[in-house]
Each structure stands twice: as structure tokens, then as C-alpha cells.
Amino acid sequence: MRDTIEFLLHDWLRVDALLDRPRFADHSRDTIAQVLDTCERIAREKFAPFNRVADVEEPRFDGEKVILPASSHAAAQAYVDSGMLAAAQDYEMGGMQLPCVVEMAANAFFSRAGIGIGGGALLTSGNANLLMAHGTPQQKEVFAKNEFAGRWFGTMCLSEPQAGSSLSDIATRALPDGDDFETDALGPRYRLRGHKMWISNGEHELTENIVHLVLAKIPGPDGQLIPGTRGISLFIVPKKLVNPHGALTGERNDVVLAGLNHKLGYRGIPNTLLNFGEGRFPVRGAPGAIGYRVGAPGEGLRCMFHMMNEARIAIGLGAAMLGHAGYDASLQYARDRSQGRPVGRAGKDASKPPVRIVEHADVKRMLLAQKSYVEGALALCLYCARLVDEQHTGAPATGREAAMLLEVLTPIVKSWPSEWCLEANSLAIQVHGGYGYTRDFPVEQYWRDNRLNMIHEGTHGIQAQDLLGRKVVMEGGAALKLLGARIDATVERASSDAAWSAHAQSLRTAWQAVLSATQAAWSTGTPDDALTNAMPYMQAFGHTVLAWVWLELVLAAGRARETGRTDAMAGKCHAARYFFAYELPKVAAWLAVVQARDPLCRDMRDEWF
């Protein structure tokens, strides 16, 4: 994978050019290589050997503490020590001022080695990043800085037992805490009461404190909660209270672990139900969890989306890396395992020794499919991370363009790896045969772990609604047009290469079909008509985007091949051919119902099931 990452960063995304910008002046190809070296080594030594341990020794609550395996503590500490939590931050925040795309690439090694180990670092840096964008100077200094330093870890608390995807129904309430609530150094102080479900890392002993970012509603003057998402505000709720200098005051906040969820996978990360403010641990003489508002009242969801968009790229990367882990394992297995013989015109020659299964066409198909999914997904994730860099450090015009592209690509970068790298994991099991179905081999765990990614951080269905309902139509379709321009440019460049001009044409056709379906879906102007088939639309959109990514990689491979690496680059090109021949044709099948605004699903009646 390291070679692929180098190829993506340098040959394709031309990170060197990025390093010319003042923010990255201290960095070079060498410093990037050192960061990748370090992360690759820590992942290999502290994460990979303990991935099964984290699965088997599920988090448990002893009545007081949540117990994790010692190896998970060691992995979390090693991650903290690497400084990666703050990799992309300013020097003054303890950061390294690395480009986001390099940070993402370096983190890939950890996700591949053990997605459930190490304490959900991405949540912590995402949490702190949100505070950097929306917090007060004091909130940044006290909370964000300690998170970046790994002294405290963070969570995001959105869902409630009765409100998963539907945030407008959250019922957690926040009331001003005393008459002086607005004068607290840490921000306007409230008391929160409610229940939060599916909270990753909601309780653990990895760090001395936990910084919860909590969505809650501030009741109106009549004491009623405002319906919908407009009433939602955002609060910092530390597990243990701290003073304005970031020292623990010794007070426990009124936040209680109500239960651990017992999951199918991703077991290394404690997933919790938390009760806020039920009064079990009254604080400062009263029940209610103390929280400090971030941003203006009613702006909570907007602030949280800052974190969610970043989280969604991270989810995509996690899914891609689980896929990659399965690909690596099944490739190794296919190279080691001998079984069966080629079929000649006269059948099989049983007197010959068996061949390695990597030589069977159908095994190669399963490996190629995995390669096209996992390397394509990784490329897309790094592309999006590169857009984040452009948004933050590019010229104003290209920065705005990058931001728009990110809007439309976010549902894809979250959903596509989640769906197709899960399929890759299933193929990895299949390559192993019966052995893949046992817990003696790692692939079944990857498959279980990856199943979560279509659910958390916005389900697959939510992503599809976001894509077709919002992103492709926003600002008159501006984001869609920008993406189309990039696809057209790639098609243009590939068309002049005889080996790839037919592929370029296939991509053009697929994109035209996506555009046509977009228009058809919205032609009645009725959300119901359009969104009934949002899911096949997103699947078609995703596959088209990935075909574009693969064609981009082919062009980059052509340049890279001039400097050697012929086998690796031949592999990239063959994976691209696979994607165009075996995957891209599915686009037409998905779009048929979108184009026709087929009302079939909506028309189904409960009593007919």
C-alpha cells in the first residue's frame, strides 16, 4: 500500500506543488516520507498485531470503569506520541502544519492495521477541529489544544435512542445555568438533560478526560422545544470539569454511562449510551450536566456539520482501509495456497501438481475487483483531502471551487467505499474459501467491521438524499457543473491516447447519463418524485466518479511509468480496465429507474408486504 500512497500523493496529486505554499514551507518530500515511515511502523508494531485482541476482548464495564485491552491502551499512547492528532494544525497549537492529504494518507496505515484500536483518534481531531472553527479562543486553548495533544479524547453526541437519522427529533434539553451563565470563561454555561445513543468512545480510561460535543435544544420562552433542526445548539460537555486553564477541578460532571452496545464489529471502540444530567452525580449542588455552548444558539447543526463532513471523509478512508487489509490478506493467501489446475482443451491434467490459486482466472477476478474497489476508494479519499487543502490554502477562486467540489463529493466519499469495500471484504473471504469463514484468518473480522460504515455518520440512505436532494442542485447545480468540468478535462486528455480513448468515451457516456437522470429526476420539481430513487442514483453517480478516478490514475500511471515501476503501473492500468469492463456498465442498470422516475417503491403499500 505504501507504494500506492506514494503514487497517489506524488504522481497523481502532485503534493510537491502544494509544498511551495508558505504554510508548508518546512515540509519536503523527505519529511513526508518520514511521517509515512513513522505511521507505517507504529501501525505495524502497535496496531496490527492486536486487531483480533480488540475484537475478542470487547469493552466491558466493571461498574465504575470501561475496561479495554492493554494493547489498545498502548496503541492509543503510541498514536498520541506520534503527534498525528495535530498533524495538520498550526505550530502554535502543537501541530506540524502537514497538508491534510498527507495527514489522511498517514492515518490510512492505522485504519488498515486496526480500525477499532487506538481510541478513535479521528473523532478527537475532528472534535478539536470543530472547536478551532467555531469555538471561543478560550475553548480552543482549553479543549482543542488538549485534544490535539492527546491528553483528552473527544466524542460527538448527536443521535438519541428515538432519533438516529432524524436529528430534528432530538429531545436533549439545555437550560442556562444560573443568572451568570453568560459570563463563564469557558463559554455560556448550560445544564443538559437527555440521552445520547451510539456514542463512540463515550466512556474509557484511555485519557484523563473526555470532551463530549453534544447537540441539544434550548427551550423557547414558553419552555417548549423548537421543532426541527432550527432549535439545535451545540455544547462542550466534559466528563470531568476543568478550570479556565485546563486543569481538572476534581469535579465529576453529571454524565453517566447507561450501557455499552454489543456490536457485530468495530469492537475495539466502546460504543455507548450516555445519560446526561439525570442527577446521579449532582455537580456544584445540582443535577444536570454542565455544558458550554459553542457558537450561537440554534447554530448547532451547522457547526456540527463542520465535523461531520470531515468525519465522512474519514469514514470513507476507514472503509477503504478495511477493504485494503482484506485485499492484502487474500492476495497473500492466493499466492501461498496451491489448489486445482488449469483447464485445457482436454480438461485438467491431474498428474500435474496443483497451481497457486492466484493463477486461476476467477481468483484473479476477485483480486482485481478488490484492487479496483480499495485502491479506487483510497484515491478518492485522498483526492477529497487534497480538496480540503485547496480550500484552506489555495487562491480564493480555487479554494471556493474546491469547497464546492467537496460538497458534491462528500456523500460519495462516505458511501462508495462503505458499500464497495465491504464487497471487497466479502471477496477476500471468498478467496480464502472455508478458511476465510473461520476466525483463524483475519478477513471475516474486516467484513464485520466494515458493515458499520454504511450506517454511522449518516446512513447510506441519508447520503443518497443529501446527494440528489441537495448537493447536485445547490446553487443551480454549480457543484455538479464543476465536477463535470473536471470529468470532461480527464476525458479530453485520455481521448488522445489510443489505448484509453474508448474508456474515455464510456466515461463521457456514463456522465451524460448521470446528468440526464439528474434532470429527469427533478423535472417535476417534486422532492418525492426525485428522491424515491435516490439510492440507485447515488450508486450510479459513485461508480461514474470512480471510473473518472481510475482514468485519472491511468494518466498518472503513464507519467509514473517513465520512472520505472512498470509492474505496479501495469497493475493500476489493469485495475482500471477491470473497472471499466466489469463495473461501469452497471451505471445504466441503476439509472433506468431514476430516469423514468419509477414510483414503484413509493407506491408499495405496507399491507402488501
Place this chain on the structure above:
Amino acid sequence: MRDTIEFLLHDWLRVDALLDRPRFADHSRDTIAQVLDTCERIAREKFAPFNRVADVEEPRFDGEKVILPASSHAAAQAYVDSGMLAAAQDYEMGGMQLPCVVEMAANAFFSRAGIGIGGGALLTSGNANLLMAHGTPQQKEVFAKNEFAGRWFGTMCLSEPQAGSSLSDIATRALPDGDDFETDALGPRYRLRGHKMWISNGEHELTENIVHLVLAKIPGPDGQLIPGTRGISLFIVPKKLVNPHGALTGERNDVVLAGLNHKLGYRGIPNTLLNFGEGRFPVRGAPGAIGYRVGAPGEGLRCMFHMMNEARIAIGLGAAMLGHAGYDASLQYARDRSQGRPVGRAGKDASKPPVRIVEHADVKRMLLAQKSYVEGALALCLYCARLVDEQHTGAPATGREAAMLLEVLTPIVKSWPSEWCLEANSLAIQVHGGYGYTRDFPVEQYWRDNRLNMIHEGTHGIQAQDLLGRKVVMEGGAALKLLGARIDATVERASSDAAWSAHAQSLRTAWQAVLSATQAAWSTGTPDDALTNAMPYMQAFGHTVLAWVWLELVLAAGRARETGRTDAMAGKCHAARYFFAYELPKVAAWLAVVQARDPLCRDMRDEWF
């Protein structure tokens, strides 16, 4: 599900007509209903409540015995007591002379309630059925009869650690046991030595004895094993030796549990590695497991295929029922859970209460997809079982036709439910959201359990090779022509119905594409050319067959609707519409590479990965 089964048996497959045949003279619609009632009740009472127990309390070996939960013992006993092990057998074998299609339908309830409970009854009756076809009268009397009575359970021992899909490489040896080896009342007696892997129910205490059916090679005069499958013979190897009257002799055979496999799912059934004849328990003064040959030397694989074909229908049914269990659970959840609101032109009205999620179009889509997969798969399984009845009790001409159809449909009935009802299980998780990912809900287990079905009893890849490499070309394509004639007849009938003539045309087009791809694949006469894309060929073939099944069901629903059941029949029709609109278009995508004999996968090189 009961209603669906009644619909399939009576409205579609017209089992009533079958009952006119002499073999089934004692049966009526009433007796069939009683059998279904009984099985439904036992499955509900003895299986369903303990499905999670069987998963959590995995089989374990205490050094002497394999321990299963008490509930699994009780379920196995209830199954034995129901008489279902011998349901389709002659009265004189203790059977009920039920049609195979009814037996299969009745067994569906057990598979849906707990696929890993009850001792793998299907293996036992399959084992005994094989002996009925190929055993000596004494072997039938001693072994088959005691298996049908549930006194002993059976296994099939094919794979070895080094030879999974590749049976030609098995290394278990069988040597004649003494000079008088041919005169044993139980059949020619041999001593077996070797290792057998993935043996379901290879060791347990559910019954007083276990009847292993073991593939092994009898060395040639030079002491060498004959390469390939020609050298394979079949043996009965009882765990405990028995006398010619079926009484245990008190001697333990030289068969030893070498280990239990720890699997991802299907955990209720102990899956074992067995050592035969390693001498740990010498028997009658010598090492070597005593086995009695079934059929002629070298005919072992042919005999075993008798069992495997039946087993493959059972696998399909198991996959369909796991899918059904997930469908039932997610439908219930979608009806109970309220969340979210419809999107109107002005967006969502947050002041309205949330709706049940079954009312969201995307949830209906996920339920419809499941319905189309699981009911379609069930229908296909029962159709194949009905063919078995025709083969055994029909007029010679229709019997031969049924046998041919079974040949070509067997790879589909095994593979299609395995692939698509697994997908159904994934959708069932998705409908549940985060809850579906927890072990508090049953759907994650169904998904894990179902992942096995693409692997055991011939992997997905093996099925694809069987279909394109053998079944569609056998006897000049005779089986393919027969299937085509049935599809044509259905298309013909549906074409006269305005509501379905377009669907009929789509089916005709898909089938023509399958035929054309079949021809193109084999046009060079080179197996390599044809079989490189056997997998997408099988996927396309399977989807086309299922479209045909759904069109058949639509026509049957038209008749059934005349007798009421309008909601249920509307549901069948809507699931069919779903399948044609959302699934059938994939056929073209899969066939493109087959039609082109795309050599892409074969051309991939190891060093390019």
C-alpha cells in the same frame, strides 16, 4: 411465510395434481397442511427461541465430547420425533411418502427459525438418501434406516485440509482390511487413513452414533494413488462399529476429532477436522478406521454427487430462509419504528409527528428488494424440489425432462439464494440502522450465518464453472433448450396480459442475451476463453431465471386473486415489478464481458497486483 408457501405449493406448483399419483395416494391438501402446521409449530417453539443461544454457546470440546447447548439437543430430538428425517421415504423405511416439494417446504420453517440448530438434519437425510440409491440392501437396512429414524446422524466427508474445491487431490487412502475384506455383511471392508476438513456434525452427542460417508482413494497395484477423480471411492465409516443388525458392538472406530473450526456463523453446527485411522484408537487390534465401500471402486464421486445435488438445493433453501428471517425481522422493525417525516415541496414539516419508517420510499425499497430476493429464492427451491418429484414419480418422458432441468438449475438454486439472500440480510441490517449492527437484534446473525452459503457444498466459483463449463453444453445444450422452452411458454402466456407484456418482452430479451453469450463464450471451443467469465455469466443467468420465476408467480397470483388474498397477491406482483425494474437490467452489465470473451482477468499477472 406460511401463506407464501401455500401459494407456491397450491396456486403455482399445483401439488394437488401430484397427489393423484399412486405413491402419494394417502395424502391430501389436509395432510399437507398438518405437516406444515407441525413443522411451523416445532420451529417456533423449539428452534426460533434458541437461535441466538446456538450462536453464543459455540460447540466446545471437553477432551472427550463435543458439548452443545441443551436447547440444541431438545431441538434435534423434536425434529427427529416429527418424522421429518424420513418424510419423503417409503413407508417400509419408516417414511411418510410425502412429495419432496412438501418435505422441502416443511423444512423451510426449521431453516428460517435456526439454521444452526437441530443437528444438520438435511445432511443426515441426504446421507441416507445416497445409501438408498447406491448402498447394498444391508447398508440401507443398517445405516440408512437408522438415519431416517434419527437414531444416528450422518455426515459427508469430502474436503481435506489441502484439498477443498479440488477433490482430485484428496489423499485419504483406503486399503482392503484383511483377506476376507469382501465378505463383510456390511459391504467390502477397508481401513482408511487420512484427514477430513470442514466436516459438519463430525462429532457430537446428539445421537448414539455418527455415520460418516467418506471419499478416499484405493491405491493401485503399485501402491500409488490414481491421480484425478477417477481413483475416488466412497465408504461408510461409522463412529462406533455396529453389527449386521445395526446394534453397536461396543467398539470405537479409529476416527478422532482433531479440532473444531471456529466460524463466523453457522455456529450451532459443530464443524470439524477429523483424523481417520491415525491409530489413536486401534480397532480390532490394528490402526486404521474401518469403512465399508459403497458402490464400485472409483465410483465414489459419482455416488457422492447424488448427495451433493440434493444438498445444493438444501443450501439454496437455507440461504433463502436466512434471508426470509431477516426480511421478517426488518419488516416488523419498520412497522414498529417511527422516525423522520415525508418531504413535501416545502421540505419537511417538523411540527408533525414522525412516521413509521415503513412509509419511507427508501425503506420500502429495501424491503421490496428483500422480498423479491427471498420469496423468489424460495420459489426457485420449491420449483426444483417439484422437479425431483417429477423425476421420481412422473411419466418417463417428463421424468427425464425434469432430471435435465435439474442439472442446469442446480448451480443456480445453490448460488443465487446464497448471493442475493445474503444481500437481503445486509439490507435487513440497514433497515434497522445502528440497532441492526448490535447483537440485541437478530439480523446481524442471519447475515453472518448466510455468508457460509457461497462457500460450502461447492463454492460460488465452482457453481459457475459447473454451469457454463458443463450444464449448459451437456448433450448438445439439451438442458438449456428445455429451460428455454419453459421460459418461452411463460413469456407467451404473460404476453397476452397487457399489464405484463412489457415484462414478458424484457424476459425474452434477457434470455436471448444469455443464449447469445453462451454461444459467444464457447465460440472458440477453448474452455479458458469461455470460463474466464463464468461468474458474471452465472450472475446473469441467475437473475434471468429469477425474472422468469417472478413472471410465473405473477401469473399464478392472477389466478389466486380470484379467490381473495388481494393484498398478498398485490405484494407478489409488486415484488415482481421491482425485480424487473431494479434487478433485471443488471443482466446486460454482467453479460458484456461474457459476450466479448474479455480475457482481462486471465491476462492479469501476479506481479501486477
